Amino acid sequence: MKARLAATLALAIMLPLGGCGLQPMYAGGSSAAVARGLAGVDVPPIPGRAGWLLRNALVERFEAGSDASPAYRLDVRIDDTLQALGVLNDDTVSRERRILRTRYQLVDLESGEILLDATAGSDAGIDVVSSEYATIAAEQTALENLSKEVAERMVTQIALTLRERNRTLGEREAQSAAPARANESD
Numbered sequence: 001m002k003a004r005l006a007a008t009l010a011l012a013i014m015l016p017l018g019g020c021g022l023q024p025m026y027a028g029g030s031s032a033a034v035a036r037g038l039a040g041v042d043v044p045p046i047p048g049r050a051g052w053l054l055r056n057a058l059v060e061r062f063e064a065g066s067d068a069s070p071a072y073r074l075d076v077r078i079d080d081t082l083q084a085l086g087v088l089n090d091d092t093v094s095r096e097r098r099i100l101r102t103r104y105q106l107v108d109l110e111s112g113e114i115l116l117d118a119t120a121g122s123d124a125g126i127d128v129v130s131s132e133y134a135t136i137a138a139e140q141t142a143l144e145n146l147s148k149e150v151a152e153r154m155v156t157q158i159a160l161t162l163r164e165r166n167r168t169l170g171e172r173e174a175q176s177a178a179p180a181r182a183n184e185s186d
Contacts, residue, residue: 034163034166037072037159037162038063038155038159041058041062041073042070042072042109043055043058043059043062043074043076044073044074044075046076048078048080050078050080050147051078053144054076054100054150056147057150057152058074058076058154061151061152062155071109072107072108072115073106073107073109074105074107074154076102076104076154077102077103078102079101079102080098080100080143081098082097082139083097083099084096092128093128094127094128095126095127096125096126096139097124097126098139098143098146099122099123100121100122100143100147100150101119101120101150102121102150102154103117103119104118105117105118106161118157120150120154120157122150122153124145126138126142
């Protein structure tokens, strides 16, 4: 009885989604337009350790190992800060916050047009303990995790931008092809 109710509820929830135009972003796998677009993003080196970690995370997500020639360039400026949050009576820090913020632009290499100008960021709390080594290790781990998280946010926004660009270009091509077909039938 519970299984039937769960199936009916799932069907009731899924039915309206079919008509809303909801589509998977990566439909078509690695041959989809968005996946090909992401594989065509070149990420120049970003200064600093945070930049190196962020660039590696981006390259991994863009599947830059593919043979696609770059169609886009991703320019990234990064800001990595460490703030003391919890200060004890003896002026020692008990808690820190690591903040990683980026400003990035996706540039079409063919036209030089800036397709996306956006920011992404995240932060993480770090407990400062009596062991200096443990605190440094926690700060480094936080930076590694933040780099991955910020890269994921950037890639999602870039994928949405590329999907919208492909949709707009497809509509333009369809509109320009319609008058040509009408002229052929005359």
